Amino acid sequence: MSEFLQFVFLGLSVGAVYSVFATSLVGVYAATGIINFAQGSIALWAVYTVAALRTDGTLVLPIGDVSLGSVASPTAMLPAVLLGVATAAAWALIAHLVVFRPLRRAPALANVAASVGLMLFLQALVSLRFNTESLAALPILPEGTITVAGAVVNVSDLLMAGTAIAVGALLWAYFGLTTRGVATRAASEDELAARLSGYAPDRLAATVWTISGAASGLIVVLGAYTIGLDPVSYAYYVVPAMAVALVGRLASFAVASVSGLVLGSFQAVLLWANTLDWWPAWAQAGLGDAMPFVVVVVALFLLGGKIPSRGSLGELKMPAVTVPRIRPIPTIAVVAAAALAILLTADSWRFGIVTSMILSLIALSLVLLTGYLGQISLASIAFAGTAGFALSKLTVNWGVPFPFSIVLSALVATALGVVVGVPALRIRGAQLAVVTLAAAFAIQNFVFNNPALTPYEGHQISEPTLLGMNLSVRRGTELTTVAFSMTVLVVVTVMTLLVMRLMAGATGRAFLAVRSNERAAASVGINVAATKLLGFALSAFLAGVGGCLIGYSRGQLSAASFTVVVGLTMLAIAYCGGITSVSGALIAGFIGPLGVFYVFLNQTLDLGQYYQVIAAGGLLLMAITNPIGAAGANAELANKLKTRVRTARLARVAENGTTSLEMSSVKVGTHVG
Amino acid sequence: MTSTLATEPVLTLAGLTVGYGGVPAVRDLDLSVRPGEIMALLGPNGAGKTTTLLAAVGALPAIAGTVQALGAPLDKRVERNARRGVTLVPDNRGVFHKLTVADNLRIARRKGGTDLADVFEYFPKLKGMQGQRCGNLSGGEQQMLALAKALLPSPKVLLIDELSMGLSPIAVKDLLPRLRLIADEQRMAVVLVEQHIDLALAIADSAMVLHHGRVALSGSAELLRSQRANVEAAYFGRVADV
Numbered sequence: 001m002s003e004f005l006q007f008v009f010l011g012l013s014v015g016a017v018y019s020v021f022a023t024s025l026v027g028v029y030a031a032t033g034i035i036n037f038a039q040g041s042i043a044l045w046a047v048y049t050v051a052a053l054r055t056d057g058t059l060v061l062p063i064g065d066v067s068l069g070s071v072a073s074p075t076a077m078l079p080a081v082l083l084g085v086a087t088a089a090a091w092a093l094i095a096h097l098v099v100f101r102p103l104r105r106a107p108a109l110a111n112v113a114a115s116v117g118l119m120l121f122l123q124a125l126v127s128l129r130f131n132t133e134s135l136a137a138l139p140i141l142p143e144g145t146i147t148v149a150g151a152v153v154n155v156s157d158l159l160m161a162g163t164a165i166a167v168g169a170l171l172w173a174y175f176g177l178t179t180r181g182v183a184t185r186a187a188s189e190d191e192l193a194a195r196l197s198g199y200a201p202d203r204l205a206a207t208v209w210t211i212s213g214a215a216s217g218l219i220v221v222l223g224a225y226t227i228g229l230d231p232v233s234y235a236y237y238v239v240p241a242m243a244v245a246l247v248g249r250l251a252s253f254a255v256a257s258v259s260g261l262v263l264g265s266f267q268a269v270l271l272w273a274n275t276l277d278w279w280p281a282w283a284q285a286g287l288g289d290a291m292p293f294v295v296v297v298v299a300l301f302l303l304g305g306k307i308p309s310r311g312s313l314g315e316l317k318m319p320a321v322t323v324p325r326i327r328p329i330p331t332i333a334v335v336a337a338a339a340l341a342i343l344l345t346a347d348s349w350r351f352g353i354v355t356s357m358i359l360s361l362i363a364l365s366l367v368l369l370t371g372y373l374g375q376i377s378l379a380s381i382a383f384a385g386t387a388g389f390a391l392s393k394l395t396v397n398w399g400v401p402f403p404f405s406i407v408l409s410a411l412v413a414t415a416l417g418v419v420v421g422v423p424a425l426r427i428r429g430a431q432l433a434v435v436t437l438a439a440a441f442a443i444q445n446f447v448f449n450n451p452a453l454t455p456y457e458g459h460q461i462s463e464p465t466l467l468g469m470n471l472s473v474r475r476g477t478e479l480t481t482v483a484f485s486m487t488v489l490v491v492v493t494v495m496t497l498l499v500m501r502l503m504a505g506a507t508g509r510a511f512l513a514v515r516s517n518e519r520a521a522a523s524v525g526i527n528v529a530a531t532k533l534l535g536f537a538l539s540a541f542l543a544g545v546g547g548c549l550i551g552y553s554r555g556q557l558s559a560a561s562f563t564v565v566v567g568l569t570m571l572a573i574a575y576c577g578g579i580t581s582v583s584g585a586l587i588a589g590f591i592g593p594l595g596v597f598y599v600f601l602n603q604t605l606d607l608g609q610y611y612q613v614i615a616a617g618g619l620l621l622m623a624i625t626n627p628i629g630a631a632g633a634n635a636e637l638a639n640k641l642k643t644r645v646r647t648a649r650l651a652r653v654a655e656n657g658t659t660s661l662e663m664s665s666v667k668v669g670t671h672v673g
Numbered sequence: 674m675t676s677t678l679a680t681e682p683v684l685t686l687a688g689l690t691v692g693y694g695g696v697p698a699v700r701d702l703d704l705s706v707r708p709g710e711i712m713a714l715l716g717p718n719g720a721g722k723t724t725t726l727l728a729a730v731g732a733l734p735a736i737a738g739t740v741q742a743l744g745a746p747l748d749k750r751v752e753r754n755a756r757r758g759v760t761l762v763p764d765n766r767g768v769f770h771k772l773t774v775a776d777n778l779r780i781a782r783r784k785g786g787t788d789l790a791d792v793f794e795y796f797p798k799l800k801g802m803q804g805q806r807c808g809n810l811s812g813g814e815q816q817m818l819a820l821a822k823a824l825l826p827s828p829k830v831l832l833i834d835e836l837s838m839g840l841s842p843i844a845v846k847d848l849l850p851r852l853r854l855i856a857d858e859q860r861m862a863v864v865l866v867e868q869h870i871d872l873a874l875a876i877a878d879s880a881m882v883l884h885h886g887r888v889a890l891s892g893s894a895e896l897l898r899s900q901r902a903n904v905e906a907a908y909f910g911r912v913a914d915v
Contacts, residue, residue, distance in 0.1 A: 183780040186769040192732060193767030195751040196760050197781050198826065 002150030007272035008265045009148070012157040013226045015264020016164035017043075017234075020219035021241030022248070022256035023168040024212035029250045030175055031184045031208035034100055035430040037115040037437075037568075039216055040238035041122035042091045046217030047224045047234065048126055050084035051135040059083060060129050077140060085217045091122065092213020096206050102624050104191075107319050108429050112376055113575035114623040116568045121616035123235045128613060132231040137224035160223050161261055167215045168257030174211070175253070184208055236564065239441045242434040243292035247299040250431070259295075267291060282452040289445030293438040300423050300435070321372060321512060322581040324500040334586070335493055342485040350480040352599030354473075354553055357492045360589025362546040363574040364499055364582065369539035370571070371580035372503055374515030375532060376429065378567055379420050379436040382443040383540040384547030385562025387413035388459075389448065391551045395462035402464035402471065402552075406491075410544030416443075417540020418533055425529050428518075440564050448559035459557035473553050480553075488549055495545060500582055502538075511535060569593055569615065576622035591615065681744075682707050683862045684729060684759065684830045688738035691728040692886075697736055698724040699886040706830070706862040706879075711853065713873040713894060714866045716883035717908050722866040723764060725883070726832045729864070730754050730761045743829055756783075758829035764838055764866075766819040770808035774799060777807050777818055783826040787859070792821045795851055813844040820848070824855065832864045837872070845869055849876050874898050882907035 021039050028036050052058050054077065057069020069075050075083070099114050126132065141156035175181040187194035187201035194201050220234055244263055248255030267288035274284045341353050365380050390409040394400040400408060423435045447453060463472035464487070473484040502508060513521035514531050522528050551557045573592050578584020591597040593611070602608030682705035692698040699721035706712050714722050727733040729740055731747050731754045740747040742759045754760070761767075769777055778789065778799075793800045796817040802810065807818060816836065823831055836852070837845040853876040856863045867873035874880055877894040882904060890897070890907035897904055 179780055179782075182772065182776045186772055186777075186780055189769050189771050190765070190767060192751070192763060193765075193769065194780075195732075196730065196755050196763065196767055197822065198752050198755040198760075198783070199780070200750070200752045 004269065004272060005149055005151035006153070007268045009151060009153040009157050011265035011268025012161040012261060013154075013223045013264070014237075014267065015261035016160035017219050017223055017227065017237050017260075018241045018244055018264050019161075019164035019257045019260025020167045020215050021238055022245040022260045023164075023171050023253050024216045025238075025241055025245045026248060026250055026253055026256050027171050027175065027208050027212045029245070031188050031205045032096075032100060032104070033188050034111050034115065035242065035250075035434060036095070036212075037112070037238060038095060038118040038122060039212070039241065040235040041119045041126070042088050042095070042213050043216040043220040044126050044231065044234040045091055045122055046084040046088035047137065047220045047229065048130040048132070048135060048231070049087045050080045050221045051137050051224070051229060052130060053080040053083060054138050055135060062125060062129065077138075081140060081218075081221055084221050085214050088217025089210045089214035092209040092216075093206060095213075096209040099620060099624060100209075101202060101205070109319065109370065109376055109575060109579065110623055112430050112433050113572045114620060116378075116572045117576075117616050117619035117623055119235060119238070120565065120569060120572070120612060121620055123231065124612035124616055127231050128610070130231070135229065137229040139225040140222055141225070154226070156223075156226055160219070160226070163219060163222060164261060165257060167219065168253050171211070171215070172253035180204065180207070236441070239438055239564075240292040240295075243295045243299075243438050246296055246431060246434060263291060263295060282450065284452065286442075286445035286447075286450050290442035293435075293442035296435050296438050297423060300426050319371070319580050321515075322583075323508065324503050324582050326497060326500050326504070331497070335489065338489055339486070342482060342489065347479040348603060349596075349599055350485060351553075352594065352596045354480055354485050354488050355550075356589040356592065356595035356597075357488050358546050358549045358553065358589070359570065359592035359595050360585045361492050361495055361549070362543050362570055363577065363585040363588035363592065364496060365539040365542035365546065366571055366574040366588075367579055367582065367585045368499060368503070368511075368542065369535050370574075371584070372508060372511040372515065373532065373535035374428070375421075375424050375535060376433040376571075377420075377436040377536070377539065378433055378564075378571055379417075379440040379443070380539065380543040381562050381564070381567030381570055382420075382440040383413040383417050383543040384550065385448055385559070386416050386443065387544030387547035388551040388557045388562065391548045392459040392461050392557050396460050399462070402466055403491075405464075406545055406548040409548050410541045413544030413547065414537045414541045417536040417543075420540075421533050421536025424532050424536065437564065437568075440567050444559065444562065444564055448562060461551045461555060461557060463555075464552055471552075473555060484552070488553070491545065491549065495542060496582060496585075499538075499542070503582075507534070566593055569612075572619045572623075573615070576619050576626070591618075680707050682741075683743055684864070685741040686725070686729060686738065687741070689725070689728060689735055689740060690737040691724055691733050691735050693724075693733075695736070697886060699728070699883070701738070702883075702886075702888060704864075704881065706864055708829070708860040708862055709856055710879060711856050711863040711865055711877045713870075713877035713880040714864055714883065715870055715873065715880060715904070715908075716889070719885075720883040721886040722883055723834055724886075726761055726834050726864065726866060729830075729832055730759055732761075755826070755828075758827070759832075760823055760826070760828045760830070761832040762819050762823050762834060762836070764834040766815050768807050768815050768819050768822065770806070772807055773803065774805055774807055774810070774818060775803040777822055778803070778825060781822040781825040786826040787824055789825070792824050795824070795855060796821050812839045813841070813848075816840060816844070816848060820852070820855075824859070827859065828861065830862045830864075832866075834866045836865060836867060837869055842869075845872060849873070852876065870904060874904075880904075884908065884910040 024039055025036060028034060049060060052060050053068065053075040055074055056071045057067060057074045059066040059068055095118055099118055100111065103110050103114055141159050144155045145152050146155060147153070175185060183194060183199045184204040187199055187204050191201045240263055241260065244259035245256045247259045270288045273279050338353070338357065342350060345353060362380060362384055366377070369375050369377050387409040390412040391405055394405050394408055420436060420439045424432050427435065463470065465471060469483065471483050471487050473480055475481050510526050510531050513524070513526055514528055518528050547562065550561055554561065570588070570592060574585065574588040577587035577591070589595060598608070598611050601611050601614065607614070685705040686702055689702045690697050690700050702725060714725065716722050724733065728735055731749055731751045742754065743757060748754050782789065798814065799817055799821055802814065807815065810818065836848060849872050852863065855861065865873055865877065874894050874897055879892070880894045880897045881891040882889045884907060889910060890903060
């Protein structure tokens with residue numbers, strides 16, 4: 001019993017981080033309506049700033065650094081903590097001023113893409129700017145212990161929990177008791193009305209961003225010694241934090257604060273359970289990481305009626321859609337160009353092209369689900385991964401031949417897609433993004449990384465053959481064979497054309513109807529629930545095929561190809577490429593991880609290590625300057641040019657006084673809302 | 674009605690052209706209101722009434738012309754104009770549905786503004802509703818709250834867009850005379866956009882009919898009341914001589 005209690009208390013430090021992240025998220029949501037995926041990354045910068053200051057007195061800035069001491073006399077604890085917290089506050093303020101304020105009238109999806117971009121950017125920047133290998137966190141809180149009911153409890157864990165509760169209480173008091181706080185909530189509901197009452201919504205929001213950034217920075221700085229320092233995990237603490245914030249309906253500071261602590265303790269208790277004899281082997285790893293998803297799903301079903309946005313009549317602003325038309329000449333040109341590129345390149349360049357083609361298929365799954373159906377999903381990469389792992393089992397254990405192996409594996413992903421899609425029947429918008437992210441996180445840690453589910457020799461995949469032809473990716477010293485590349489090209493082309501055909505027809509219309517207004521769609525006889533599930537199923541199937549191709553292209557599957565980071569990157573890239581058009585998916589494939597753009601950076605410019613910073617920074621820039629995505633911007637530009645040319649031609653015709661048949665050829669762009 | 678129209682105007686629009694994306698919705702408009710005056714701004718849908726009000730609080734930038742309020746040019750920021758005493762009750766009422774009535778009123782209060790008790794005298798029903806969420810109020814109650822909220826800081830110029838939108842005719846008959854009383858007592862200049870022509874003209878001092886962004890008819894409310902046919906003609910864009 002005392003051992004159990006000990007673990008309950010041990011989990012409080014991590015729980016405190018969840019708790020403060022969650023209350024910060026609730027605060028930012030109350031002030032701006034934004035769910036900030038970058039909350040953890042902002043805190044990550046603070047914790048490394050403090051570590052660097054206390055190691056050798058260096059204040060690391062995004063560019064350059066300032067020396068405030070030396071190894072012999074590093075910065076003292078208090079100034080270091082204050083500076084660290086200030087950097088987190090500064091990043092949060094910059095995020096507001098540079099990223100989210102310009103996007104306040106942009107589609108919800110632009111905000112998700114931008115905050116994901118910011119999360120990846122800061123995380124990559126931390127890895128580049130700090131010596132993450134050698135820096136360690138030094139203790140800040142007292143290291144003593146006390147005994148509670150026979151359990152030895154660290155004072156620091158209790159202090160962490162106390163800090164978390166204090167932060168939650170302060171935020172609650174600010175929003176509930178101060179006029180400024182009330183005005184902040186008002187401004188997030190109706191900006192013009194708040195301004196007419198004499199408040200500047202930007203400043204109110206800036207205050208909350210700064211407070212929440214400082215709070216998140218502080219709790220991580222305080223807890224880093226106990227929890228440990230690594231450049232990835234803190235950024236992802238935002239996932240459980242979002243889960244508990246959703247339990248509090250993104251509105252209750254008290255529920256978010258307490259649930260965070262409870263989740264932390266519960267995860268620690270699961271660790272303790274590993275020591276029990278009867279505890280099953282499969283549950284020994286990753287179960288704790290699966291908890292946020294469980295929490296979210298349970299919360300949805302218990303509180304479904306109360307979670308904001310459910311059944312709300314307010315229309316979600318979405319980027320305009322380009323209804324695909326299959327035009328033979330451009331299609332043949334693109335396919336021929338790809339084939340030519342495959343033939344003219346070799347090794348890593350050809351591998352980059354193949355990867356880009358596969359990624360464009362995964363991006364297409366996002367275009368289908370997020371762009372056309374309006375369901376923001378961050379789980380596509382998990383579907384791809386699931387299919388990849390199924391492929392390994394199917395080909396190695398049961399000898400299922402290509403191409404049936406791909407179809408069957410993709411069907412496994414499809415089944416999973418439908419399961420993950422069920423919460424979408426109850427929620428929408430950025431909150432669905434949270435749920436799918438929690439799902440992806442659970443699948444990554446509980447399935448892909450679970451040693452109990454991983455064979456001793458790793459996830460091998462048998463080489464694909466078709467009618468006696470060997471289609472495998474490697475032959476001898478050849479890194480990427482033409483046969484494999486062409487196979488990928490054929491599969492991707494066929495799938496893309498199928499999707500285009502589907503989207504141009506009745507299914508596409510049903511998707512767009514559901515996207516723009518669920519109730520209106522239902523009123524004209526569209527089965528909204530079935531349409532959503534169909535969207536998830538199709539999208540998961542596409543992603544699954546992509547995952548199988550990734551599997552075949554690697555020969556052996558590793559979880560690293562399907563991490564949540566890759567998934568987030570894919571969504572952000574797909575958004576910036578143009579989430580509402582097929583060409584956007586192609587652009588996304590081009591710039592996606594390990595694709596052609598990466599090879600270009602790595603081989604030609606020798607800047608491979610900067611890929612994530614460049615890609616994430618570029619994404620942010622794209623999301624801010626171009627909230628409708630590159631393909632949308634291109635289409636708009638093309639339309640403008642076309643209109644101008646036609647108008648000029650019409651003017652000339654009018655001048656000549658000839659009646660013209662050209663009048664009838666003026667086309668309106670095929671954009672629909 | 675008021676007999677003190679001789680004082681200086683507190684809001685003057687001169688040669689104002691304003692619109693959306695460079696396309697004018699209101700052209701070359703001249704308008705001025707004095708303390709204690711209620712001006713009824715009338716016209717069919719799309720006449721440019723809301724556009725005029727938005728420009729008068731700084732929410733839309735002028736393409737040409739000027740807006741002077743309280744003896745100085747209008748600030749570019751709506752919130753600054755509001756703090757100076759020029760504000761608007763927008764056509765969605767501008768109340769905050771997620772907040773309680775008390776919180777709605779709380780964020781509207783200012784030092785030197787009207788006492789809450791005085792505002793409750795105008796709208797006694799609100800007093801007992803302070804704990805309720807604004808979203809749960811009826812349309813008429815929300816409109817009262819919107820007016821109460823707008824009155825608390827004691828604005829010098831109050832613009833009201835479609836006071837009667839979504840309200841029953843009975844509720845409108847109840848609200849408009851109260852507005853007259855408030856304007857008189859607080860010496861507040863009011864520009865009232867209204868669809869109920871007769872009700873508006875009954876409490877107004879002056880009136881203006883817009884059509885396609887231009888003034889089709891303007892004059893004292895008394896005069897327009899006596900020339901009801903001309904008002905209707907102006908609604909359809911026929912400029913009458915008054």
